Amino acid sequence: MVVNDTVKHQLAALPKADLHVHLDGSVKPETVLDLAARKGIQLPANTAEGLLPYMQVTDECESLVEYLSKFQFVLRFMQDAESIERIAFELIEQAAAENVIYMEVRFGPHLHTSEGLTHDDAIAAALRGLKRGEERFGVATGLIVICMRHEPETVNREVIAAALRFQGQGVVAVDLAGDEAGYPAALFHELFRPARESGMPVTIHAGEAAGAANIEEAVTGLGAWRLGHGVRLKEDGRVLALVRERGIPLEMCPLSNMQTKAVPGWASYPLRDYLRQGLKVTVNTDNRTVSDTTMTKEYAMLMAQCGLTVEEIAATIRNSLDAAFAEPSKREALKARLQSVCEELGIAL
Numbered sequence: 001m002v003v004n005d006t007v008k009h010q011l012a013a014l015p016k017a018d019l020h021v022h023l024d025g026s027v028k029p030e031t032v033l034d035l036a037a038r039k040g041i042q043l044p045a046n047t048a049e050g051l052l053p054y055m056q057v058t059d060e061c062e063s064l065v066e067y068l069s070k071f072q073f074v075l076r077f078m079q080d081a082e083s084i085e086r087i088a089f090e091l092i093e094q095a096a097a098e099n100v101i102y103m104e105v106r107f108g109p110h111l112h113t114s115e116g117l118t119h120d121d122a123i124a125a126a127l128r129g130l131k132r133g134e135e136r137f138g139v140a141t142g143l144i145v146i147c148m149r150h151e152p153e154t155v156n157r158e159v160i161a162a163a164l165r166f167q168g169q170g171v172v173a174v175d176l177a178g179d180e181a182g183y184p185a186a187l188f189h190e191l192f193r194p195a196r197e198s199g200m201p202v203t204i205h206a207g208e209a210a211g212a213a214n215i216e217e218a219v220t221g222l223g224a225w226r227l228g229h230g231v232r233l234k235e236d237g238r239v240l241a242l243v244r245e246r247g248i249p250l251e252m253c254p255l256s257n258m259q260t261k262a263v264p265g266w267a268s269y270p271l272r273d274y275l276r277q278g279l280k281v282t283v284n285t286d287n288r289t290v291s292d293t294t295m296t297k298e299y300a301m302l303m304a305q306c307g308l309t310v311e312e313i314a315a316t317i318r319n320s321l322d323a324a325f326a327e328p329s330k331r332e333a334l335k336a337r338l339q340s341v342c343e344e345l346g347i348a349l
């Protein structure tokens with residue numbers, strides 16, 4: 001598909017949803033400059049442009065583990081409530097700038113406790129930022145709380161307990177992220193039990209740096225309602241059928257998937273095949289700064305590299321709104337907005 005001016009206009013005008021975006025992967029370099037000045041922290045560069053090499057991966061990135069090494073740089077600026085709140089607010093501002101109407105932001109509270117914040121403090125700060133962003137920019141939001149695979153089980157149990165204390169107050173789900181190949185899903189069955197028992201939705205990063213067996217475990221063992229990435233589902237037809245039959249949405253993040261080498265290249269990127277096979281595919285950014293991306297950029301890449309049509313892009317947005325961890329009435333209202341803009345733009349939904 002050629003992304004001409006008409007298509008660009010349609011992509012800009014479409015109301016979008018981003019269900020999979022990490023807070024610490026989406027910090028603006030300008031904000032790092034400002035926070036470093038306030039905190040008296042020495043930086044390796046003194047312009048936003050100059051900081052990018054420390055915050056972004058290049059095409060030469062070889063693996064998820066290498067990709068994950070980029071997060072250390074920003075985390076030291078995210079150890080106080082004010083900075084977390086500000087960065088969350090600014091992420092909603094970034095979303096609004098490209099007409100994202102619904103965003104679920106995720107972060108790992110334990111990564112923000114090295115200077116004394118508790119898990120609850122970190123979660124409350126992120127929620128304040130999202131709420132303020134929601135009020136200012138009219139973007140509906142939710143917060144997803146992440147357990148990191150490499151953390152001790154005791155820590156992760158506390159993270160889940162903290163997330164549950166904020167159930168119904170902005171925390172909409174829990175997640176498992178980090179080094180998937182090093183720490184398979186099977187290790188975390190018990191960890192997610194309290195979430196399953198409390199009806200807290202679970203989404204699991206699976207099938208990104210490990211194969212379909214990890215996806216099956218995420219679904220049947222951990223009780224995943226949605227899957228982060230799920231790129232490698234195609235490696236096992238039986239697991240693919242399971243995910244399709246259960247209607248489990250895939251939170252795919254194309255540019256990130258290229259960078260972490262979840263697949264060798266665009267030619268083997270399965271997103272369009274999944275869509276056509278009836279899987280509930282959604283498109284997301286993962287990490288706006290680390291991956292140098294936006295929803296608009298992801299869509300343009302999918303059209304140019306995988307031949308998606310604007311209708312198929314709109315279908316992924318509808319899938320996202322169907323899959324949102326939000327009240328049914330909110331989902332329906334957002335879907336009505338999408339429907340009416342599609343009608344105006346002449347896009348069949």
Ligand SMILES: O=c1[nH]cnc2c1ncn2[C@H]1C[C@H](O)[C@@H](CO)O1
Binds near residue numbers: 024146205208
């Ligand atoms: O794509 C990803 N896969 C697994 N883990 C990830 C990905 N993107 C970010 N993370 C990790 C690194 C962050 O520090 C952490 C919390 O957002 O989540």
Ligand SMILES: [Zn+2]
Binds near residue numbers: 020286
């Ligand atoms: Zn992710």
